[in-house]
Amino acid sequence: MSELKKENIKQEVFDLYDDYAHNRIDRREFAQQLSTYAVGGLTVASLMSFLMPDYKGNIQVKADDPRLKTETVTYQSPKGGGSIKAQLAMPADAKKKLGGIIVVHENRGLNPYIADVGRRAALAGFVSIAPDALTPLGGYPGNDDEGRALQSKRNRDEMLEDFIAAYDFLKTNNNCNGKIGVVGFCFGGWISNMMAVRIPGLAAAVPFYGGQPTAEDVPKINAPLLLHYGELDTRVNEGWPAYEAALKKNNKVYQAYMYPNANHGFHNDTTPRYDKAAAELAWKRTIDFFSQKLA
Template sequence: MKKIRKEDLNQEVYDLFDSYVHSKIDRRKFVNKLSAHAVGGLTVSSILAFLLPKYAEAQQVKPDDDRLKSEYKEYDSPKGAGKMRGLLTRPVKAGNKLPGIIVVHENRGLNPHIEDVARRAALEGFITFAPDALFPLGGYPGTDDEGREMQRKRDRNEMLQDFIAAYDYLKEHQECSGNVGVVGFCFGGSISNSMAVNVSDLKAAVPFYGGQPELADVPKINAPLLLHFAELDKRVNEGWPEYEQALKANKKDYQAFIYPGVNHGFHNDTTPRYDEAAAKLAWKRTIDFFKEKLG
């Protein structure tokens, strides 16, 4: 079987994958459409295997890294969903209280990649908390397909309130300075925008390719924003011009970067949508922004 390289697949395949992982098409339709691209030694199964995340191979910071203290912590869901749980991570040799970052997952629960991202941020000198919106339903189930199905069963506003409760939990944590920001990816990017609207004392928000809030809510934003977009991500980018116009009209503090030639999910190093140069630059900008805004 031919070994697939990123450049072997055209943009239509990545657009199909985006539609699939965001539930615009079901798995059967996705697989059927992939058959048109199974040429030149490629098979549908090999393309599918290539596109799906490979968490173990891409892990940058191991769960048992001895530079970090990581543990799962529960807190109350404010909307009656019972308990929520998240991964709390901070450097072992912290000394003083640390600024905090809420890390918000994609549309499939707290998978190993987002836990890895939370650990990466902690190594930069933050206390991070990565909640799992699926915990009231049993938690991330081990596969993204199942995770997406589960997350669709939850009400989006209830999940937003759960992430806001996570912010409150982290802000009051004895090892946190009280200065807390949020970073999120895809669904998490949308939640990051929504938290900027709904949390008046949020210190910073960094949405990665996240959906925009209602334009009427933009005046409520107090937190400075750092927004990352992928040039090829037509679905999310469609709403950006109006959002930017509203941010400007309301004199909000924001920076936005559109990374050329990359797809939605370019920061996620577990799939072939990953773009190393763009991901590293976006992450450096993110950490520098948090260090500036959170102190």
């Protein structure tokens, strides 16, 4: 990892990475535009290396953690991608049925960070399932660039069906008490919002910096919402005022937090966009929320 420090990088560089990470520019254009900021001994290569995720040193709960029972399962998504693989995790010493949490990945498949988040949720006392919407295309390919390319080939509404099917799968799991929530990040934040729209029995939804449903869809939401946004994430935040207005108009139950000076992706501890204080506070709020709604 480069010795660069987050505080020495201009916000425009993080905004540029956001464009790249969401397929608004390709790798070549990303490198070309980064060259503007490669000054004072910095190189384009060092900037790119600094911005890319580091999965080796940032896993909080390992896949073989003895405190958990973690396995790969397969379930059917009749309206989506057919057979979907997922990580299923729960406390190894569970003595009772537990609330269920669906963990929804970003726009690059079930990468190590999201799988880790699934295990964190299990360690907090839940049955978690973290599906890989790239399963029909072979699954997460081992790096995020290829993962984004693969995910762009899938229809997002079909992927929504894959995650709705995960809800149905958890409903019948013998270790789940039938109360199920969803937490998702980026693309997964949009999925979380849309699952609240689509699933009348959803017990809770926690979108992290997720795209918002239309005002016409808001009346269909029954689940209480906990929404997390980063102050510097202007692209996603543009849709929040209209969403909040619709939530208020329809008397929906929600809590929303805007984290100061935090970027899109601030919860992802494998990239320099990570904001430790904001991420830890948002995750504590998330677990507390699920503890209340899924008991």
